[in-house]
Amino acid sequence: MIGLGGAEFRLPLLIGLFGFVALQAVILNKAMSLIVVITALPARLAAVPYAELAPHWSIVVNLLGGSLLGAWAGATWATKMRSATLYKTLALLLVLIAIALSVSHFGHLGSLELGPVTRAVAGLIAGFGIGVVAALMGVAGGELLIPTIVLLYAVDIKIAGSLSLAVSLPTMLVAFARYSQDQSFGVLRANGRFVVAMSAGSIVGTVVGGLLLGAVASAVLIPLLVLLLLLSAVKVWRHN
Known part of the structure; x- marks a missing residue:
């Protein structure tokens, strides 16, 4: 309903409701985010044809130049952090996502006047920073990528949404590859049915959300979601 994959809301549930420790929750979230993004690509291409995206390929290359490095670095840092530190980092990032969500929906996103270099x-x-955040949280990063693309490259927000997927998928694959080298990656094998079930629910949710688009005014929905993110941040910060 708000044009995002929902991984930022899934992460607190994996920690608070289902009881996974921080790094396991991030890896599970990354796996499910990958599935949701891959299934969203065909629908997105139907809405915004490839012909409209092709002229903007340089934007994707530019952002990927930073985000791929950021994803590897972020995943590396996550595997080396103490759990207590990772919980607090995730809480702060949830606050960042809440701010980005507010700005992108209620702020005026113009474009910056910058030279080519x-x-x-x-x-x-920006790509590096977004890659780090996406890897640390196990999200696709669209909530940060879309406003960044609009601000830096003066692209229409609908096209920016599709370009964000083109950046997100390779970035997520790099982080996933780095996480696969850690012993915590075994959480996927141990919880395979859970991953399939929750991913299926997420995919159904995207369909239902699309059908309900416009049923709830953004002026009501976005503040509620921002409040949910902030409450989740407090809970994750206090998590033992």
Whole structure:
């Protein structure tokens, strides 16, 4: 209903409701986010044809130059953090996502007047930061990518949504590959049925959300979701 995959809301549930420790929750979230993004691609291409996206391929390359490195770095840091530190990091990132969600839906997203070289450097830096956040939280990163693409490259928000998927998928695969080298990756084998069940629920939810699009005004829905993210951040921060 808000144009995001929902992984930022799934993560607190994996920790608080289902009882997975921080790193296990991140890896599970990453796996389910991958499944949801892959299933969303055909529908997105139907809504925004490839012909409309092709002229913007340089944006994807620019952001990937930073996000792939950021994803590897973020996943590496996550596997080396103490659990207590990772919980607090995740809580702070949930607050960041809440802010980004508020700004992207209620703020005015214009575009920055930047020269080609400055824009390319800014894209690399932004891509790196988004890759780190996406890897640490196990999310696709669309809530950060979409406003970044609009701000840096002056692209229509509908096209920005599709370009964000083109950046998210390779970025998520890199983080997933790095997590596969850690022993905590075994949580996927141990909870295979759970992953399939929750992924199926997420996919059904995306369909239902699409059908309900516009049923609830953004002015009501977004503040509720922001409040949920902030409450989740407090709970994750206090988690033992």
